[in-house]
Structures are given as C-alpha cells and as structure tokens.
Amino acid sequence: MKKLLTIIGARPQIIKAAALSHTIREKFSSQIQEKILHTGQHYDNNMSQVFFDELDLPTPDYNLGVGSGSHGHQTAMMIEGIEKVLMTEHFDGIVLYGDTNSTLAGAVAASKLHIPIFHVEAGLRSYNMSMPEEVNRMVCDQLSSILFAPTQTAVNNLIKEGFETIHPTFKDGTTRKICLSGDVMYDNAQRFAKIAEQRCDITKRLKLEAKQFILATIHRPSNTDDSSKLALIFKALANIASQEKAQVIIPLHPRTAKLIDQEKAIFGNILSSPYFRIIPPVSFLEILMLEKNAKLVMTDSGGVQKEAFFFETPTVILREETEWVEIVEHGAGILAGADYCKIVDAYHKLANSTIKYPPLFGNGHAAETIIKSIIAHE
Numbered sequence: 001m002k003k004l005l006t007i008i009g010a011r012p013q014i015i016k017a018a019a020l021s022h023t024i025r026e027k028f029s030s031q032i033q034e035k036i037l038h039t040g041q042h043y044d045n046n047m048s049q050v051f052f053d054e055l056d057l058p059t060p061d062y063n064l065g066v067g068s069g070s071h072g073h074q075t076a077m078m079i080e081g082i083e084k085v086l087m088t089e090h091f092d093g094i095v096l097y098g099d100t101n102s103t104l105a106g107a108v109a110a111s112k113l114h115i116p117i118f119h120v121e122a123g124l125r126s127y128n129m130s131m132p133e134e135v136n137r138m139v140c141d142q143l144s145s146i147l148f149a150p151t152q153t154a155v156n157n158l159i160k161e162g163f164e165t166i167h168p169t170f171k172d173g174t175t176r177k178i179c180l181s182g183d184v185m186y187d188n189a190q191r192f193a194k195i196a197e198q199r200c201d202i203t204k205r206l207k208l209e210a211k212q213f214i215l216a217t218i219h220r221p222s223n224t225d226d227s228s229k230l231a232l233i234f235k236a237l238a239n240i241a242s243q244e245k246a247q248v249i250i251p252l253h254p255r256t257a258k259l260i261d262q263e264k265a266i267f268g269n270i271l272s273s274p275y276f277r278i279i280p281p282v283s284f285l286e287i288l289m290l291e292k293n294a295k296l297v298m299t300d301s302g303g304v305q306k307e308a309f310f311f312e313t314p315t316v317i318l319r320e321e322t323e324w325v326e327i328v329e330h331g332a333g334i335l336a337g338a339d340y341c342k343i344v345d346a347y348h349k350l351a352n353s354t355i356k357y358p359p360l361f362g363n364g365h366a367a368e369t370i371i372k373s374i375i376a377h378e
C-alpha cells in the first residue's frame with residue numbers, strides 16, 4: 001500500500017483533485033491510501049467548501065488555514081505548515097496540481113525532505129515570466145519525480161528544456177520521468193457534466209436561453225492589477241452585448257471584486273450595462289452548465305477556456321498567450337489580451353466560424369493512467 005498526500009489550495013486544484021480521488025476510491029483503494037492537505041489559499045465558501053460538497057471529496061486531513069497574503073508570506077507559511085505534516089507522518093509521495101503558490105510550497109517542502117513529487121499538469125508553459133504561475137510550474141517541474149503532462153505540447157516543452165537528456169538522481173536512486181497522461185479536467189468534465197445535466201438548474205434560475213448568452217470570467221493579475229485594462233475588457237463586453245442583445249453572465253472572482261470595489265469611480269458606470277449579470281463565483285456543476293450553454297466564453301482562466309473547448313463553445317481568451325495552444329491552433333479560441341478592438345473582432349470572428357473540436361486532451365482516463373504510473377514508481 002502506497003500512502004500519498006494530495007496538496008491543494010486554490011479552486012482549480014480542489015476540482016482537479018476530484019478526478020484522482022474518485023478513481024483511487026473506486027479502483028485502487030487496496031493499493032493507494034490518499035490523505036488530503038488543504039493549504040487554505042482559497043477559503044470563501046464559494047471558492048473552496050462548495051467543491052468538496054458537490055464533488056464528493058473527503059474533508060481534508062489537514063487544513064493549514066494560510067489564507068491570502070503577499071507571495072512570499074503566503075508561500076512561506078505554506079512551506080512551514082506542509083513541512084511539519086511531512087515530518088510527523090510518513091508519505092510515499094505527494095501529488096501536486098498545476099501552478100499555484102500551494103503547488104510551489106508543496107514542491108519546496110517535499111523535495112528538501114526527499115519525498116517523491118508527482119506533478120499533475122506538468123510541462124505547461126506560457127513563456128511569460130511575469131506570470132507567478134510560470135515561476136511556480138517551472139520550479140515544481142524541476143523538483144518532480146514524475147511529470148504528468150496533459151498534452152503532447154507539454155511533453156515537447158519539457159523535452160526542449162532538457163528533461164529527457166538531463167537525468168538528476170533523487171535520494172531513492174530514481175530519475176525523473178515524463179508521462180503523457182491526458183488531462184484530468186477532461187475526466188472531470190465527462191464525469192460531472194452528466195451529473196450537472198440532472199441536478200443543476202442554473203440556466204433556468206437565471207432565465208437563460210441556450211446559445212443566447214455570453215459567459216465571462218476574469219481573474220488574472222495581468223487584467224486585475226491594472227484598472228484601466230479591466231475597464232477596457234468590460235467596455236468591449238458591454239459593446240458586444242448591446243450589439244448582440246445578449247446577456248453577459250459574470251461569476252466574479254474575489255480578486256476582481258476587490259479591485260472593482262476599490263475603484264468604484266471607474267467601474268460604477270461601465271458595470272451599469274443592462275446586459276451585465278454580475279454574480280458570485282458559481283459551483284463546478286453550475287459553471288459546466290454555463291460553459292455548455294453559452295454562445296461564447298470570454299475568459300483569462302486556464303480551466304474555463306479548456307472546459308469551453310470540451311463543450312464546443314468558442315472562446316475569446318483575454319490574455320496575450322496561452323498554455324493551451326491547441327485551442328488557438330484549432331481556431332476555437334482567439335487571443336485578445338485586454339485590447340478593446342481585438343476582443344470585439346475576436347468575438348465576431350468566432351461567432352461566425354465553423355469550428356472543429358477534436359479530442360485533444362486525452363481519453364477521459366487520465367486519472368487512471370496517473371495512478372498506475374505512481375503505483376509502478378520505484
């Protein structure tokens with residue numbers, strides 16, 4: 001029996017963890033024991049607990065309650081808390097997801113204690129070093145024993161960085177491995193979209209007609225650290241909405257809500273568009289239904305642009321670059337940054353194109369591939 005510690009902290013990681021957690025409980029409970037550590041990076045009910053309840057995740061064995069703070073402070077508190085846990089209880093490995101400060105903290109704490117790191121969503125790159133996530137994912141990849149790449153692009157990125165030619169040896173005598181696993185979020189979309197169809201009435205509650213509304217999510221620092229950029233995005237959205245007479249549903253991330261609250265003079269007027277429906281962050285089943293039924297998605301989220309692709313909904317990507325380049329290459333997404341004209345142009349281009357959505361993100365069994373590979377790790 002291998003004992004693993006799954007470390008999560010931010011909304012997308014709690015959701016991603018559901019794929020492995022369910023697969024372990026359903027198929028591998030005699031070979032893997034999983035414990036969960038929540039750093040507490042996200043803590044509002046609608047950014048954390050709602051996902052444990054809805055996705056049937058066990059209550060974390062550890063919750064560090066770290067909360068918000070500067071990068072250094074937040075990461076340091078997490079490293080200290082994770083180290084304590086890893087020093088008091090034996091684990092055969094830790095599972096880390098993605099690229100948040102919780103990922104970075106887990107990687108630093110475990111690597112210094114010589115505990116193998118299994119990194120899910122390895123190899124993604126934006127090649128933009130001003131993104132905190134780029135720093136986190138590059139460090140975590142370097143320290144990981146198995147790098148679970150969701151796409152061939154991610155594998156290629158790792159090869160370009162020498163991961164197949166340079167073989168650092170860990171204390172247990174193993175070297176790093178790359179595994180093209182597919183994307184656990186594709187597993188999750190398949191599993192939970194069916195449940196969402198049965199249980200979730202968000203489109204009815206909001207009185208939305210299928211393919212008649214736009215879904216928008218915005219939270220990246222590149223768009224929310226500068227109020228003039230965020231204002232341009234909202235102005236472009238308001239222009240499109242009034243031309244198309246389409247509602248824009250905006251489940252607002254707390255980071256974005258904070259900026260709007262601080263800059264009421266700038267945003268009060270822009271956000272008064274009768275087409276805008278600003279709502280608190282929604283649950284996973286609810287966002288799946290919104291992504292599936294939207295005419296188009298506008299987002300700077302990594303997870304949301306991909307889920308939109310799974311549901312064959314085109315996406316204006318509110319960033320200068322994306323780690324999910326396949327979406328852009330297949331014409332299902334257009335990079336528009338926070339540029340007013342590019343956003344409006346991208347909307348019209350996508351709304352008037354016929355787009356193909358091939359299965360680019362695995363076969364829906366990424367979690368099983370990952371667990372088998374962890375079990376085989378010696």
Ligand code: UD1
Nearest residue numbers: 010011012041042043044047068100101132133254255258
């Ligand atoms: C973090 C991740 C980002 C990920 C995002 C998912 C890092 C560096 N960034 O960004 O990669 O895409 O999560 O949503 O790890 N806040 C609340 N309530 C909460 C959580 C946050 O009000 O439950 C507010 C606080 O004001 C906080 C701000 O949001 O300062 C930012 O939170 P933080 O966790 O630092 O980063 P995110 O922007 O959420």
Ligand code: UDP
Nearest residue numbers: 011012251281282283284287301302303304
């Ligand atoms: N999500 C959600 N409710 C929302 C917005 C997003 O459940 O109101 C989900 C979304 O479906 C995706 C994940 O959160 O699975 C993405 O998280 P986020 O956009 O915060 O971060 P990113 O993916 O950019 O790191």
